[in-house]
Amino acid sequence: MDRKAGAERARQAVDGFVRVCRAKGLSVTHQRLAIYEAVVQSRTHPGAEEIFGAVRGRFPTISRGTVYRTLETLCSMGLVTDVSRARGTARFEAVLEPHHHLVCLGCRRIIDLHDPSLDEVVRRASPSRGGRRGRSGGEDEGAAGFEITGYQVQFVGYCKDCRSRRAAAGSGNAHRNREERHGTRA
Amino acid sequence: MDRKAGAERARQAVDGFVRVCRAKGLSVTHQRLAIYEAVVQSRTHPGAEEIFGAVRGRFPTISRGTVYRTLETLCSMGLVTDVSRARGTARFEAVLEPHHHLVCLGCRRIIDLHDPSLDEVVRRASPSRGGRRGRSGGEDEGAAGFEITGYQVQFVGYCKDCRSRRAAAGSGNAHRNREERHGTRA
DNA sequence: GCCGCACCTGAGAATGATTCCTAAATAAGC
DNA sequence: GCTTATTTAGGAATCATTCTCAGGTGCGGC
Numbered sequence: 001m002d003r004k005a006g007a008e009r010a011r012q013a014v015d016g017f018v019r020v021c022r023a024k025g026l027s028v029t030h031q032r033l034a035i036y037e038a039v040v041q042s043r044t045h046p047g048a049e050e051i052f053g054a055v056r057g058r059f060p061t062i063s064r065g066t067v068y069r070t071l072e073t074l075c076s077m078g079l080v081t082d083v084s085r086a087r088g089t090a091r092f093e094a095v096l097e098p099h100h101h102l103v104c105l106g107c108r109r110i111i112d113l114h115d116p117s118l119d120e121v122v123r124r125a126s127p128s129r130g131g132r133r134g135r136s137g138g139e140d141e142g143a144a145g146f147e148i149t150g151y152q153v154q155f156v157g158y159c160k161d162c163r164s165r166r167a168a169a170g171s172g173n174a175h176r177n178r179e180e181r182h183g184t185r186a
Numbered sequence: 187m188d189r190k191a192g193a194e195r196a197r198q199a200v201d202g203f204v205r206v207c208r209a210k211g212l213s214v215t216h217q218r219l220a221i222y223e224a225v226v227q228s229r230t231h232p233g234a235e236e237i238f239g240a241v242r243g244r245f246p247t248i249s250r251g252t253v254y255r256t257l258e259t260l261c262s263m264g265l266v267t268d269v270s271r272a273r274g275t276a277r278f279e280a281v282l283e284p285h286h287h288l289v290c291l292g293c294r295r296i297i298d299l300h301d302p303s304l305d306e307v308v309r310r311a312s313p314s315r316g317g318r319r320g321r322s323g324g325e326d327e328g329a330a331g332f333e334i335t336g337y338q339v340q341f342v343g344y345c346k347d348c349r350s351r352r353a354a355a356g357s358g359n360a361h362r363n364r365e366e367r368h369g370t371r372a
Numbered sequence: 373g374c375c376g377c378a379c380c381t382g383a384g385a386a387t388g389a390t391t392c393c394t395a396a397a398t399a400a401g402c
Numbered sequence: 403g404c405t406t407a408t409t410t411a412g413g414a415a416t417c418a419t420t421c422t423c424a425g426g427t428g429c430g431g432c
Contacts, residue, residue: 027399027408040280045296047275063411068390071278083277083287083296085336089233089418091269092257094226101269102313102332110231110269111328113313122304122339142297145346146288150271153308153339160331213379213428249382254419275389
């Protein structure tokens with residue numbers, strides 16, 4: 001039953017993949033499909049290197065470049081998410097009071113957000129305080145025994161400047177500019 | 187008044203810095219102080235490169251290595267925070283339903299956390315929905331006009347395995363092992 | 373104010389992740 | 403099957419970060 005459900009889910013995923021590729025005018029290559037499947041099958045939030053390793057079983061000659069390129073493509077198709085979408089170079093601050101962040105995916109700006117009501121709310125739901133969870137299929141096993149030392153609510157999106165820049169580029173588009181590339185689409 | 191308050195704040199920061207260094211048995215070097223001041227004075231969540239540039243005005247021969255090393259030291263002293271403390275290599279997933287993450291600073295494991303109550307609550311406080319904010323001194327100006335495309339609550343800490351590993355290492359400590367180094371202390 | 377030494381820094385090499393480049397291979401429409 | 407635009411393989415290049423080690427410096431004791 002478990003096996004059957006898994007096979008069914010895999011088939012649906014492939015179907016969806018092909019449909020989305022067609023819709024976006026992208027070729028369905030074996031490599032793309034294999035990389036997508038590798039992400040779908042993994043429960044461990046794999047990195048590019050792990051996916052490279054997994055796919056190499058089927059395509060011994062696949063290159064890292066293909067893996068990186070394809071993962072970016074999959075993200076922009078919305079089939080895969082970059083968990084660390086606000087990732088980038090290390091960024092520091094000396095603000096010691098607890099607070100949260102708005103991260104601009106366009107220019108990588110980080111804006112502090114002080115809102116005590118967010119803290120209150122997160123603290124209440126925090127898994128270490130017995131917040132209810134596991135209702136969605138029991139996927140959160142690893143959470144047991146986790147010691148939480150900190151948290152933040154991270155909002156991602158586009159700051160005022162980048163919004164107007166994007167709006168301006170909207171008319172004469174046909175390409176994504178370099179600045180947008182380093183942000184991971186949400 | 188603004189200027190005076192700034193100077194006062196700066197002096198307090200330096201005092202605190204010296205006190206913490208003494209308490210931890212660390213030398214108070216000019217470079218450390220300068221790097222700390224650069225972080226304190228910046229409102230923009232600077233990266234290592236920016237701090238390097240800022241400090242080079244005073245210490246033309248300072249090296250990047252010193253900047254990186256010192257930032258790590260400041261973080262472990264608790265004077266500075268690595269905003270992207272869950273940072274690392276890119277990590278992907280194909281789970282499309284909204285959910286949150288537990289990030290282990292020990293082994294970099296990422297655990298999904300499905301808790302609809304968190305979504306609900308965060309959505310209610312979201313700055314684009316007019317959540318109350320700016321009460322803490324008006325520092326959140328940049329938030330105006332920000333378009334939010336996504337968010338996540340990110341809990342950082344130590345998973346069960348890493349906790350027991352740390353506990354075991356606790357008796358025979360005197361050094362931080364390599365595995366802990368790549369995590370930013372909370 | 374001077375000494376010793378453990379702790380720090382500077383310089384640059386090394387590493388690791390990611391991106392870029394180009395020729396060869398391939399999917400998709402006809 | 404043929405054509406062409408898209409995609410891939412392979413490897414060089416880039417960028418952030420870490421490591422190494424020889425020389426320099428803060429600081430407690432005299």
